[in-house]
Amino acid sequence: EDQVTQSPEALRLQEGESSSLNCSYTVSGLRGLFWYRQDPGKGPEFLFTLYSAGEEKEKERLKATLTKKESFLHITAPKPEDSATYLCAVRRNRDDKIIFGKGTRLHILP
Amino acid sequence: DARVTQTPRHKVTEMGQEVTMRCQPILGHNTVFWYRQTMMQGLELLAYFRNRAPLDDSGMPKDRFSAEMPDATLATLKIQPSEPRDSAVYFCASARSGHEQYFGPGTRLTVT
Numbered sequence: 064e065d066q067v068t069q070s071p072e073a074l075r076l077q078e079g080e081s082s083s084l085n086c087s088y089t090v091s092g093l094r095g096l097f098w099y100r101q102d103p104g105k106g107p108e109f110l111f112t113l114y115s116a117g118e119e120k121e122k123e124r125l126k127a128t129l130t131k132k133e134s135f136l137h138i139t140a141p142k143p144e145d146s147a148t149y150l151c152a153v154r155r156n157r158d159d160k161i162i163f164g165k166g167t168r169l170h171i172l173p
Numbered sequence: 174d175a176r177v178t179q180t181p182r183h184k185v186t187e188m189g190q191e192v193t194m195r196c197q198p199i200l201g202h203n204t205v206f207w208y209r210q211t212m213m214q215g216l217e218l219l220a221y222f223r224n225r226a227p228l229d230d231s232g233m234p235k236d237r238f239s240a241e242m243p244d245a246t247l248a249t250l251k252i253q254p255s256e257p258r259d260s261a262v263y264f265c266a267s268a269r270s271g272h273e274q275y276f277g278p279g280t281r282l283t284v285t
Contacts, residue, residue, distance in 0.1 A: 160229065
């Protein structure tokens with residue numbers, strides 16, 4: 064069965080304290096892994112798409128990496144405005160459906 | 174700035190009433206998705222369309238939920254009759270087929 068597991072469920076960091084969020088997946092034929100950011104009361108906001116093992120994408124303080132079994136979202140020197148829930152999702156190669164993990168709630172303390 | 178729009182943003186209704194949620198996808202996007210989000214289950218796919226044709230509605234309770242796309246600019250999700258367990262945030266998302274999805278702001282539904 065296709066599934067996405069994110070860890071940790073919640074993470075509290077001090078401002079400037081770098082860390083990584085994990086997304087492990089099992090899917091029959093990966094056709095893209097996505098990272099989204101969701102703020103309270105809003106819809107998920109697209110961050111990155113990764114397609115193949117070894118690929119990396121960066122945006123400001125965020126860097127996403129992909130292996131054959133997992134993806135990491137690295138956050139470097141985070142700021143309080145980086146506080147949000149980060150969602151990982153995978154798309155299978157046979158349709159347009161994507162399967163979401165339950166997210167990691169990140170809280171950056173000033 | 175192209176965005177997915179959803180109405181209403183909030184809905185409070187009594188058990189047994191019909192609820193209709195609407196979504197306007199981004200112009201040029203040919204796939205539309207309906208999701209439900211709860212604290213316990215996270216984001217669950219209810220149904221999706223490609224070029225207005227329903228492709229998968231296996232995530233929906235068939236007896237009470239229905240999803241349609243009357244035209245390329247409107248998708249609807251109906252619940253009849255509504256039940257307290259339907260209380261959740263419902264998101265619509267759109268995409269060009271094979272590309273990333275863009276989400277609307279959601280409809281927060283409370284059924285009392």
